[in-house]
Amino acid sequence: MFSIDQFMLQLPVYFDYNATTPCDPRVVEAMLPYFSRYFGNPASHNHSFGWEAEEAVEQAREQVAKLVGADPKEIIFTSGATEADNLAIKGVFETYAVKGNHIITCSTEHKAVLDTCSHLEKNGAEVTYLAVDKNGSIDLAAMEAAIKPSTILIAIMYANNETGTIMPVKEIGAIAKRRGVIFFSDATQAVGKIPVNVIDDGIDLLSLSGHKMYGPKGVGVLYIRRKNPRIKLTAQLDGGGHERGVRSGTLNVPGIVGLGKACEICGAEMETEFNRIKSLRDKLETALLQIENSFLNGDKNRRLANVTNIAFKFAEGDSLIMAINKNVAVSSGAACSSATPEPSHVLKAMGIDDELASSSIRFSLGRFTTAEEIDYVIEEVTAKGQELKKTKSLIQESNS
Numbered sequence: 001m002f003s004i005d006q007f008m009l010q011l012p013v014y015f016d017y018n019a020t021t022p023c024d025p026r027v028v029e030a031m032l033p034y035f036s037r038y039f040g041n042p043a044s045h046n047h048s049f050g051w052e053a054e055e056a057v058e059q060a061r062e063q064v065a066k067l068v069g070a071d072p073k074e075i076i077f078t079s080g081a082t083e084a085d086n087l088a089i090k091g092v093f094e095t096y097a098v099k100g101n102h103i104i105t106c107s108t109e110h111k112a113v114l115d116t117c118s119h120l121e122k123n124g125a126e127v128t129y130l131a132v133d134k135n136g137s138i139d140l141a142a143m144e145a146a147i148k149p150s151t152i153l154i155a156i157m158y159a160n161n162e163t164g165t166i167m168p169v170k171e172i173g174a175i176a177k178r179r180g181v182i183f184f185s186d187a188t189q190a191v192g193k194i195p196v197n198v199i200d201d202g203i204d205l206l207s208l209s210g211h212k213m214y215g216p217k218g219v220g221v222l223y224i225r226r227k228n229p230r231i232k233l234t235a236q237l238d239g240g241g242h243e244r245g246v247r248s249g250t251l252n253v254p255g256i257v258g259l260g261k262a263c264e265i266c267g268a269e270m271e272t273e274f275n276r277i278k279s280l281r282d283k284l285e286t287a288l289l290q291i292e293n294s295f296l297n298g299d300k301n302r303r304l305a306n307v308t309n310i311a312f313k314f315a316e317g318d319s320l321i322m323a324i325n326k327n328v329a330v331s332s333g334a335a336c337s338s339a340t341p342e343p344s345h346v347l348k349a350m351g352i353d354d355e356l357a358s359s360s361i362r363f364s365l366g367r368f369t370t371a372e373e374i375d376y377v378i379e380e381v382t383a384k385g386q387e388l389k390k391t392k393s394l395i396q397e398s399n400s
Contacts, residue, residue: 009372012327017366018161018189018307019331023258024214024367030261031216034254042251043242053253060260064221067263068187068206069197076222076243077256081188084207084222085112087247088184091233092153092205093120096182100150102126104181106138106167107349109157113186114345117155126150135299136165136350140175147179158187158196158206162346162362163298164307166190173202182231188212188220192266193274193304198223204231210255214367215262219255222247277365278305280374284363285310287378291385297347297360307364311352314389315359323384328377330361 014022034056042057044050058072065072078084093103105117107129117127128146130138138156147154154176159166169185176183184205190196191206192213198206206223210216224246225231239248266273285308288294293313312320318332332344343357352360363377 009370009376012329013373013376014329015363015365015369015373015377016329016331017369018164018212018362018364020211020217021214021366022368023216024262024265026265027215027258027261031254031258034257038253040253042253043240053251056253056257057251060256060263063260063263064208067196067267068191068208068223069199070223071226073244074198074223074226076224076246077251077259078207078220078222078247079218079252080211080220081110081186081207081209082112082220083247084209084220085110085186086116087222087233087236088205088207089113089116089153089155090120090236091246092182092184092231093123093125094234095232096152100148100152102128102148102150103153103155104128104130104143104146104151105155106130106132106157108132108136108160108162108165108346109155110161110186110188113155113157130156132349134351135302136160136163136346137167137299137302138172140168140171143172144175144179147175147181151179151181153182153184155184155186158185158190159194159304160298160346161189162344163309163350164189164304164364165299166194166302166304169201169203176204177202182229189304192263192270193306195270198225204229210259210262213262213266216255216258219252219259221259273367274305277367277369280369280371281306281308281363281365283371284308284365284374284378288363288381291382292389294385295356297350297352306366307362309347309360309362311356311360312385313356313359314385316388317358319388320359320381320384321361323388324380328380330363332358332361 038052040049040053042054061072061075064075101124121127130143132138156167156172158169173183182204185203186207187196188209191208204225209220235246237248242248288310295311297309297311343354347357
């Protein structure tokens with residue numbers, strides 16, 4: 001197991017692991033030979049350079065498959081989860097158009113899913129966006145009630161990227177199976193952090209991304225079930241018929257090798273890592289919730305161990321983030337939406353008003369988070385929070 005004891009407290013500290021993770025040094029080490037020594041194209045079947053690259057890709061395919069309980073032949077490599085999401089949703093919509101055009105998803109999905117569904121609505125799709133409760137979870141009865149003869153896909157994420165709320169995936173899978181509907185889950189935040197098994201969970205399509213689990217950016221996976229039922233997808237990229245004709249394009253061999261190694265490490269160290277990170281998260285959360293007018297967003301129990309999303313009612317918009325961002329890297333929501341000044345669509349869907357949603361911060365921890373960093377963030381947020389409250393009080397007094 002990789003040790004973090006070698007790291008001393010250095011500023012700034014990183015608490016945005018749900019946005020991206022640093023590459024584990026063991027992952028980098030595994031990748032390096034495939035940039036120069038083993039540089040072949042795995043589609044080159046006539047010489048040893050291609051054979052070596054292909055062998056490395058197939059080993060990675062096995063490593064990924066093992067982590068999610070799939071057959072290696074069901075693993076398709078992509079450029080990331082966004083591409084995998086698009087391939088899954090658009091691929092189903094085009095392939096099963098003869099059956100229907102109805103898709104069921106959730107209002108708190110990642111933009112890669114929501115924007116894809118919105119795009120398909122312009123092309124004739126009917127999309128039902130399920131509401132969530134105050135914890136960010138869907139109502140299973142409402143989901144099943146939304147299914148109709150024209151329903152071809154249920155797209156519900158495994159765990160939310162902003163709050164960490166874990167969806168009732170196994171129950172969703174059982175309903176989808178019983179009703180004969182394909183079930184796709186964006187598991188980008190879940191895979192590598194908690195046990196995910198596509199067979200046990202009844203998942204037909206699943207996406208993940210390397211850079212969320214200490215692998216490199218620019219590589220991801222789409223799992224496509226091969227039996228009971230066999231899922232077919234219309235390719236979204238043409239040119240060469242790579243990846244069993246589903247996703248054309250020369251494979252990113254170093255990235256794929258890195259993703260495979262990242263999956264292997266996560267599988268071996270998941271339980272130990274879960275317990276350590278949860279302990280650190282709980283310490284951070286308990287301390288920050290002691291600050292007056294601070295509230296937890298999301299499900300306290302059914303969530304990922306590495307994330308806490310806290311609203312600071314005394315703060316104006318993202319003023320607290322601005323106050324701490326020189327030394328503490330955090331976010332107010334998904335990285336893909338950070339340039340958008342609007343309050344988080346996830347928190348709004350949970351019934352949180354714009355003011356409170358705008359003053360919420362997501363703290364996400366990871367493999368290299370230390371106890372010293374937790375102590376520092378507690379001190380920094382508490383101190384800056386007190387300064388903001390004092391400033392707000394003075395402004396209110398001057399205006400009265």
